[in-house]
Amino acid sequence: MGEGTMDILFIGLIAVLMILSLGLIKLCVNLGGDL
Amino acid sequence: MGAIYDNHLLDRWNFINCFVCLSTDCVIEAGGIRMNTNNLLQCFLYLATLILCAKPLGIYMARVYEGKSVGLNRLFQPVETLFYKVCGIRPDEGMDWKTYAVAMMLFNGLGILVVYAFQRLQNILPLNPAAMGPVSPDSSFNTAISFGTNTNWQGYGGETTMSYLTQMLGLAVQNFVSAATGMAILVALIRGFIKKQAQEIGNFWVDMVRTVLYILLPLSLLYAVVLVWQGVPQTFSPSQTVSLVQSTKDSNGKAVVEQVLALGPVASQIAIKQLGTNGGGFFNVNSAHPFENPTALSGFLEMLAILLIPAALCYTFGDMVQDKRQGWTLLAAMLIIFIPCLWICVQAEQSGNPLLTKMGIDQSANALQPGGNMEGKEARFGIVNSAIWATATTAASNGSVNAMHDSFTPIGGLIPIWMIQLGEVIFGGVGSGLYGMIAFAIIAVFIAGLMVGRTPEYLGKKIEAYEVKMTSLIILIPCVLVLLGTAVAVVSPGGKATIFNPGIHGFSEVLYAFSSAGNNNGSAFAGLGANTLFYNTALGIAMFFARYWLAIPALAIAGSLAKKKIVPVSSGTLPTHTPLFIAFLASVVLIVGALTFFPALALGPIVEHLMIAG
Numbered sequence: 004m005g006e007g008t009m010d011i012l013f014i015g016l017i018a019v020l021m022i023l024s025l026g027l028i029k030l031c032v033n034l035g036g037d038l
Numbered sequence: 039m040g041a042i043y044d045n046h047l048l049d050r051w052n053f054i055n056c057f058v059c060l061s062t063d064c065v066i067e068a069g070g071i072r073m074n075t076n077n078l079l080q081c082f083l084y085l086a087t088l089i090l091c092a093k094p095l096g097i098y099m100a101r102v103y104e105g106k107s108v109g110l111n112r113l114f115q116p117v118e119t120l121f122y123k124v125c126g127i128r129p130d131e132g133m134d135w136k137t138y139a140v141a142m143m144l145f146n147g148l149g150i151l152v153v154y155a156f157q158r159l160q161n162i163l164p165l166n167p168a169a170m171g172p173v174s175p176d177s178s179f180n181t182a183i184s185f186g187t188n189t190n191w192q193g194y195g196g197e198t199t200m201s202y203l204t205q206m207l208g209l210a211v212q213n214f215v216s217a218a219t220g221m222a223i224l225v226a227l228i229r230g231f232i233k234k235q236a237q238e239i240g241n242f243w244v245d246m247v248r249t250v251l252y253i254l255l256p257l258s259l260l261y262a263v264v265l266v267w268q269g270v271p272q273t274f275s276p277s278q279t280v281s282l283v284q285s286t287k288d289s290n291g292k293a294v295v296e297q298v299l300a301l302g303p304v305a306s307q308i309a310i311k312q313l314g315t316n317g318g319g320f321f322n323v324n325s326a327h328p329f330e331n332p333t334a335l336s337g338f339l340e341m342l343a344i345l346l347i348p349a350a351l352c353y354t355f356g357d358m359v360q361d362k363r364q365g366w367t368l369l370a371a372m373l374i375i376f377i378p379c380l381w382i383c384v385q386a387e388q389s390g391n392p393l394l395t396k397m398g399i400d401q402s403a404n405a406l407q408p409g410g411n412m413e414g415k416e417a418r419f420g421i422v423n424s425a426i427w428a429t430a431t432t433a434a435s436n437g438s439v440n441a442m443h444d445s446f447t448p449i450g451g452l453i454p455i456w457m458i459q460l461g462e463v464i465f466g467g468v469g470s471g472l473y474g475m476i477a478f479a480i481i482a483v484f485i486a487g488l489m490v491g492r493t494p495e496y497l498g499k500k501i502e503a504y505e506v507k508m509t510s511l512i513i514l515i516p517c518v519l520v521l522l523g524t525a526v527a528v529v530s531p532g533g534k535a536t537i538f539n540p541g542i543h544g545f546s547e548v549l550y551a552f553s554s555a556g557n558n559n560g561s562a563f564a565g566l567g568a569n570t571l572f573y574n575t576a577l578g579i580a581m582f583f584a585r586y587w588l589a590i591p592a593l594a595i596a597g598s599l600a601k602k603k604i605v606p607v608s609s610g611t612l613p614t615h616t617p618l619f620i621a622f623l624a625s626v627v628l629i630v631g632a633l634t635f636f637p638a639l640a641l642g643p644i645v646e647h648l649m650i651a652g
Binding site: 006009010012013014016017020021024025027028031032034035 | 140143151579583590594
């Protein structure tokens with residue numbers, strides 16, 4: 004696998020981790036009602 | 039150049055020898071356990087200085103976060119105001135917890151991407167005198183998350199991998215902002231306790247800017263100047279080739295007469311690395327390197343810096359909630375776990391290796407030898423300074439090392455692993471340690487409430503189902519990351535491929551690596567080849583979740599508490615400033631840590647101890 008492809012994969016992974024964390028914020032909001 | 043450095047360091051080492059050899063002939067023996075006056079004095083001096091410094095710094099930080107005038111206002115206020123103007127920040131505008139959390143995530147996510155880019159592009163960027171090539175994508179991913187999350191796990195060797203620009207603008211900048219992020223989250227949580235029926239928990243940007251400008255920068259500057267005075271380099275000069283005082287031979291029998299001394303802007307990075315509980319070294323061997331930690335004084339000050347802000351934040355907490363006893367309570371709960379663990383670690387190392395004892399080798403401390411287990415330790419620092427450092431760096435989520443934890447005795451090595459596994463709440467990272475301890479305090483009042491039928495309240499705020507759910511996330515997520523990560527690593531080909539010590543010691547190394555990443559510590563046990571696609575990716579993901587998936591629930595608790603009324607103290611209120619509560623809180627921390635990790639520890643350091651001592 005070329006380094007360019009690896010870069011795309013790892014930057015994509017960072018983006019996925021960020022989206023999951025924003026999802027956790029949403030989950031915490033839902034767990035507590037409208038906090 | 040070389041001669042200057044040689045003489046300079048020899049002077050320092052003579053001073054160190056005076057310090058570490060103090061009274062080593064005076065040995066107290068009790069039940070086969072050895073403790074000499076040198077050990078006792080150094081442990082006492084360290085803890086006494088730490089506690090003495092906690093109050094003034096704690097008061098100062100409380101004033102900074104309350105927006106009160108501090109001595110540095112005249113110097114930094116224009117910079118602060120200019121920063122807000124340029125960035126379009128309205129400092130008086132408060133944020134609810136969701137906005138605060140989103141700002142924190144976006145700022146940190148951007149920081150991670152910037153550090154990734156610095157590493158990948160360092161070969162075409164300036165300040166790269168050694169012409170370092172780009173860092174590999176998987177190592178860049180790991181390092182970017184590592185420094186962004188205040189973990190500072192290092193799968194690479196600094197002096198052979200990173201350009202000066204990457205070290206300064208990538209890694210050192212993250213040392214500041216990742217530490218400030220942890221402190222900002224803590225302050226938001228404290229405001230949750232202070233505010234009455236409010237939505238807002240502060241402004242993330244203001245908390246960040248004030249933390250960096252008024253706390254981290256001045257302290258780091260002061261520390262950096264002292265470190266330069268002690269002999270730590272601060273230069274853009276490239277590495278220097280010097281003649282060896284005594285030539286040696288390489289593995290092929292060829293004479294070696296020269297050595298390359300790596301240099302760089304070291305002091306500025308080391309100061310914040312210790313103060314911000316970051317721990318990422320400029321050099322591969324971290325604080326065992328004479329250019330990171332040249333003297334006994336630098337070693338003492340760096341050890342002090344590791345726990346300084348986490349200890350002082352306890353006082354800040356008490357000051358801000360207007361009940362200083364609450365801050366002392368949390369600090370006392372930390373100390374009653376820390377001190378016995380420190381004592382066990384020093385004893386285990388000073389007692390030496392049981393296998394050597396069986397062979398009749400004298401491992402006692404006397405005028406001619408330090409005694410004990412000196413494997414993997416810098417002769418300059420000896421056993422007690424290595425054991426204090428190891429316990430402090432793992433109690434705080436610092437992760438810098440001045441000795442190789444892998445070479446500690448099994449019990450001596452168990453202490454650092456367990457300190458990490460307790461969730462980095464015994465001092466812990468700057469900010470993150472205390473909000474973790476507050477989470478345990480919430481669990482403690484909840485359990486106490488169930489036991490004695492009192493309403494769970496903490497600092498006048500009712501603890502209800504939502505707070506307990508969020509606290510459970512804070513406590514359970516690191517446990518899952520550590521145990522699941524270790525399990526996957528020891529059964530997968532990618533994980534097993536670079537375990538260089540197979541068997542129980544190899545298991546301990548993997549357990550340590552995931553404990554370190556899963557609790558944002560950053561230290562390594564050594565002996566594990568971690569700069570691989572598998573470990574870079576797996577540990578990177580673990581570090582990310584360990585940081586932000588705890589920070590978000592902590593902010594959610596802050597938001598929930600801020601909305602509540604303050605309940606007046608009544609006969610049904612459990613006092614949370616008494617010795618009983620200190621003991622109860624410490625017990626909760628210990629029981630959770632012991633129950634969760636005892637089976638894994640039994641497979642690693644405990645069985646290793648039984649095998650060599652039995």
